[in-house]
Amino acid sequence: MIKYEKYPQKCPFCGGKVQYTSNAEIYGKEYGNGKCYLCKKCGAYTGVHNNTNIALGVLANKEMRNLKIQCHNIFDKLWKNSKERNELYYKLSKIMKIKKEHCHFGHFDKEELKQALELLKTGELK
Ligand SMILES: [Zn+2]
Known part of the structure; x- marks a missing residue:
């Protein structure tokens, strides 16, 4: 982190x-x-x-910026309003065992971004 x-x-x-x-x-x-x-x-x-x-x-370095873009590409399709977005961040924070306040792609390091991307790709967040 x-x-x-x-x-x-x-x-x-x-x-x-x-x-x-x-x-x-x-x-x-x-x-x-x-x-x-x-x-x-x-x-x-x-x-x-x-x-x-x-x-x-x-x-963020280049690798992290790339991961962040990939995360947002999937994540942003999963919510329609800010309430849903907050719920998704909440779910993500629970699965990743991190604090809700820290749970934003912009606050993640490389490993956290990879973990989040994996969760998004496998549909575990839905
Ligand atoms: Zn530097």
Whole structure:
């Protein structure tokens, strides 16, 4: 588990210094709310909540971003409103034995993402 920090300063992967910066450094131009936390050393990053400098989730590398996209592709088809979404996250947290507050794909490390994806693929969450 990677500890979620609102204002990450140190990269959980390489120990490099994390900077709060423009996300043009990642995408080439500013995208969405325009800001992110970026590890200058290995390029892991996370976005921020709109109009804040609070990190959306934990810093993610390329492999984790890929897993996260795959998880969301399946997960987002399983719910129609926020009540159903909350119930699904609750179920997932029970199966994975993690705290509900921690149960968001953006807060998962690589192993947790793999586990969640497996559960989604096998339909165990439905
Ligand atoms: Zn790093």
